[in-house]
Amino acid sequence: MVTRPRLYSGMQPSADSLQIGNYIGALMQWRELQQSYQAFFSVVDLHALTQPNDPAELREKTRRTAAQYIAGGIEPSRATLYVQSHVPAHAELQWILTTLTGEGEARRMTQYKDKVARYGKDAASVGLLVYPMLMAADILLYQTDIVPVGEDQKQHVELTRDLAERFNARYGRAFTVPMPVIQRETGRIYDLQNPTAKMSKSAESDAGVLWLLDDPAVTAKKIMRAVTDSEGSVRYDRQAKPGVSNLLVIYAALTGRQIPAIEDEYAGRGYGDFKKDLAEVVVNEFAPVRERALALLADPAELDRVLAVNAGRAEEVANATLADVYDKVGLLRRA
The missing domain is CATH 3.40.50.620 (HUPs)
Structure with missing residues (x-):
């Protein structure tokens, strides 16, 4: 054996x-x-x-x-x-x-x-x-x-x-x-409101943290309000575009897709569509986990x-x- x-x-x-x-x-x-x-x-x-x-x-x-x-x-x-x-x-x-x-x-x-x-x-x-x-x-x-x-x-x-x-x-x-x-670099997720700081359970503000047990509507709202920039293009640049880059990492990690493919999909579409779709990805990923965790805690x-x-x-x-x-x-x- x-x-x-x-x-x-x-x-x-x-x-x-x-x-x-x-x-x-x-x-x-x-x-x-x-x-x-x-x-x-x-x-x-x-x-x-x-x-x-x-x-x-x-x-x-x-x-x-x-x-x-x-x-x-x-x-x-x-x-x-x-x-x-x-x-x-x-x-x-x-x-x-x-x-x-x-x-x-x-x-x-x-x-x-x-x-x-x-x-x-x-x-x-x-x-x-x-x-x-x-x-x-x-x-x-x-x-x-x-x-x-x-x-x-x-x-x-x-x-x-x-x-x-x-x-x-x-x-x-x-x-x-x-x-x-x-752990893979995809494990480094940053605060949605301060995308130069690592997302943390001890963050000063709740607005930048996506909690696994949050209500789905709260999760979606946080993503839609995530800090980006004025450029309007969905592309990865950790230094110049930390907010958008952070959202791209989350999207890629949860879907298994490569970041360049996601960039291509949202070329010319702006941040609204991108954030809306990302919110759906995150909510769909969290929903069964949240349901199962709450069921376990009920017993x-x-x-x-x-x-x-x-x-x-x-x-x-x-x-x-x-x-x-x-x-x-x-x-x-x-x-």
């Missing part, structure tokens, strides 16, 4: 709904990859604790994120889809990896440096400082071969590789050294059951890795 290579990825439950950048940049690619990899997908709720959270809202966002994973095409019977905190080995392995990480190494991580530079040291918790070690634990627990990530997370995967190699050299081989796989007991079953599968792999690590570092097993 040929064993499929393993894949790990996850998203934080930081909003009630995923946005189109999450859908195109992660979910669309994950559902393809789960066909050829033994995939582990996690709702990384422990990572979310690096920001202040209302406890009830965090629990609800965690369920909603998991429901959207499934609605977006992740199959819990094929991939292992679970909530990070349901597998305690994540936090336990993080501690071991933290003891292998230099303070300067941790402080050089871009995410931590950026927050300190923007808000000062007091705004950045120790949790944010050691966040990359938790991400490394997420990955290494499953003997992961590849990690699909955006360019902004590549540094964390490189640290994960360093820690895996460091542990293996010091204590004996316990970890597969993973490879980052940078939280069944959703929790699916997540519990998957957490059990994840634990079998994670606990075996952790036991090996504990033995190798010399921790005494409980009698």
Whole structure:
């Protein structure tokens, strides 16, 4: 029997709904990859604790994120889809990896440096400082071969590789050294009202964000009001025409068409027709996902059951890795 290579990825439950950048940049690619990899997908709720959270809202966002994973095409019977905190080995392995990480190494991580530079040291918790070690634990627990990530997370995967190699050299081989796989450029979607800024769940304004669970009429209105320019021609030029270029990327990603073919179709037709057709594409893509997610959320007991079953599968792999690590570092097993 040929064993499929393993894949790990996850998203934080930081909003009630995923946005189109999450859908195109992660979910669309994950559902393809789960066909050829033994995939582990996690709702990384422990990572979310690096920001202040209302406890009830965090629990609800965690369920909603998991429901959207499934609605977006992740199959819990094929991939292992679970909530990070349901597998305690994540936090336990993080501690071991933290003891292998230099303070300067941790402080050089871009995410931590950026927050300190923007808000000062007091705004950045120790949790944010050691966040990359938790991400490394997420990955290494499953003997992961590849990690699909955006360019902004590549540094964390490189640290994960360093820690895996460091542990293996010091204590004996316990970890597969993973490879980052940078998600396709189509995964970089920009804010509809500020097309030079990446679309984000934490955007200051809702007007530029296309939420997966938005009412279809709201989604269409946001697209029709998207910032473009005064030229009036539908063509891709990321520097000169960021708004139109962003809309072209969305159109191409959701239809599987090439951007030059879309440019040809709308040559001489202006932005009105283009935006109207794009709104129809997005609404038609989101509609079944939205319907399925809301149906899952209407039966939280069944959703929790699916997540519990998957957490059990994840634990079998994670606990075996952790036991090996504990033995190798010399921790005494409980009698």
